[in-house]
Amino acid sequence: MNEQIAMLLKQVDERKEELIELAKTLIRFETPAPPARNTSDIQAFIADFLQKHEFTIDQWDVYPGDPNVVGIRKGTESEEYKSLIVNGHVDVAAIAEDEQWQTGPFEPVVEDGFLIGRGAADMKGGIAGALFAIQLLQEAGIRLPGDLIFQSVIGEEVGEAGTLQCCKRGYHADFAVVVDTSNLHIQGQGGVITGWITVKSPQTFHDATRRQMIHAGGRLFGANAIEKMMKIIQGLQELERHWAVMKTYEGYPPGMTTINPAVIEGGRHAAFIADECRLWITVHFYPNETHQQVAQEIESFIMRIAESDPWLREHPPQFQWGGESMIVDRGEIFPSLEIDTDHPAVRRLASIHETVLQRETIIDMSPTVTDGGWFSEFQIPAVIYGPGTLEEAHSINEKVDVEQLVQFTQVLLSFIYEWCHTEKQELY
Numbered sequence: 001m002n003e004q005i006a007m008l009l010k011q012v013d014e015r016k017e018e019l020i021e022l023a024k025t026l027i028r029f030e031t032p033a034p035p036a037r038n039t040s041d042i043q044a045f046i047a048d049f050l051q052k053h054e055f056t057i058d059q060w061d062v063y064p065g066d067p068n069v070v071g072i073r074k075g076t077e078s079e080e081y082k083s084l085i086v087n088g089h090v091d092v093a094a095i096a097e098d099e100q101w102q103t104g105p106f107e108p109v110v111e112d113g114f115l116i117g118r119g120a121a122d123m124k125g126g127i128a129g130a131l132f133a134i135q136l137l138q139e140a141g142i143r144l145p146g147d148l149i150f151q152s153v154i155g156e157e158v159g160e161a162g163t164l165q166c167c168k169r170g171y172h173a174d175f176a177v178v179v180d181t182s183n184l185h186i187q188g189q190g191g192v193i194t195g196w197i198t199v200k201s202p203q204t205f206h207d208a209t210r211r212q213m214i215h216a217g218g219r220l221f222g223a224n225a226i227e228k229m230m231k232i233i234q235g236l237q238e239l240e241r242h243w244a245v246m247k248t249y250e251g252y253p254p255g256m257t258t259i260n261p262a263v264i265e266g267g268r269h270a271a272f273i274a275d276e277c278r279l280w281i282t283v284h285f286y287p288n289e290t291h292q293q294v295a296q297e298i299e300s301f302i303m304r305i306a307e308s309d310p311w312l313r314e315h316p317p318q319f320q321w322g323g324e325s326m327i328v329d330r331g332e333i334f335p336s337l338e339i340d341t342d343h344p345a346v347r348r349l350a351s352i353h354e355t356v357l358q359r360e361t362i363i364d365m366s367p368t369v370t371d372g373g374w375f376s377e378f379q380i381p382a383v384i385y386g387p388g389t390l391e392e393a394h395s396i397n398e399k400v401d402v403e404q405l406v407q408f409t410q411v412l413l414s415f416i417y418e419w420c421h422t423e424k425q426e427l428y
């Protein structure tokens with residue numbers, strides 16, 4: 001580590017009051033999702049902050065009241081040196097009316113070495129650390145040869161892919177760090193996809209016709225969509241069990257590949273035979289699987305069950321996978337993220353972590369999902385690395401260890417510096 005960086009790491013510690021103040025400022029912006037559509041102010045603040053530190057800003061509405069902000073600090077030798085994306089979401093978990101917070105969820109305080117407030121762990125602490133690292137690098141007059149891109153995104157808590165929008169807009173880099181809650185582990189993740197399965201009858205029947213459609217000699221070829229859905233739910237349970245038995249992934253307990261029937265809707269009212277039934281499922285899969293694959297597995301399994309049923313064979317269930325928002329189109333996708341532990345950026349980050357914390361780096365898999373998977377989907381190698389624990393995230397009196405926040409800021413600062421000083425050609 002060079003002397004200038006060693007000095008800056010010392011400064012992070014000496015100036016940690018400024019870091020805490022910055023985190024508190026971010027927490028004071030009330031950005032729970034749901035209800036969402038409340039991030040304009042915090043994004044204006046972050047855009048302004050980045051602009052002051054020599055970033056150019058690209059800002060656009062993902063939804064009205066929920067803009068994405070991307071700051072770009074072009075490297076002095078972009079062509080020759082590695083580029084880096086640092087990504088974080090500004091929305092926070094929703095607050096219930098009756099939650100008993102020490103102060104308010106948006107009135108941050110520091111107590112016993114912890115910063116308390118909604119988003120402290122997930123993930124305004126991480127964003128504050130990243131911004132503070134950027135500030136110190138810029139104040140020291142350091143010009144990075146490689147490009148540095150800071151993505152401040154919206155909607156993560158409700159499956160609104162602010163990060164997907166950044167990828168679709170063409171932002172690409174040699175590596176990405178999602179500074180979401182990981183307790184300073186370097187993490188990958190399994191994925192999640194939601195889907196709707198619909199059983200629909202082309203005809204609608206009166207309740208009084210039921211005898212004819214279920215008993216001998218009735219000669220009415222119809223079905224109750226709710227009852228047919230029961231068969232499908234049973235099939236999903238069988239597939240879920242089969243996956244639990246057959247699929248494993250190192251670092252995960254077996255059986256993580258669940259299929260949860262989360263919501264069911266169907267029928268008109270008591271005078272009808274239900275002519276439509278819709279089931280909303282949540283599917284978890286391992287890091288080495290894709291959402292397209294697991295959706296396909298479910299479809300073909302269920303279609304074989306449908307084949308064995310005289311009515312479903314003629315009226316096969318329909319599938320609709322994913323979506324871009326739990327609020328708008330009632331669906332979401334979090335792609336999986338595998339970690340290549342031999343990737344030069346992963347090795348570099350791990351070794352910086354060890355130097356700064358004097359502790360071995362833990363590389364493992366997050367039990368939850370973050371925006372990290374989108375980078376994988378767009379062929380950008382990435383990891384999750386941020387302060388705070390999942391036990392704290394989303395909890396009442398959510399908090400982050402101030403010491404860990406300082407350490408995170410030091411590691412990230414050093415990593416930004418080193419990675420953006422790495423030649424694209426460099427061999428490992």
Ligand SMILES: [Zn+2]
Nearest residue numbers: 122123180181
């Ligand atoms: Zn998060």
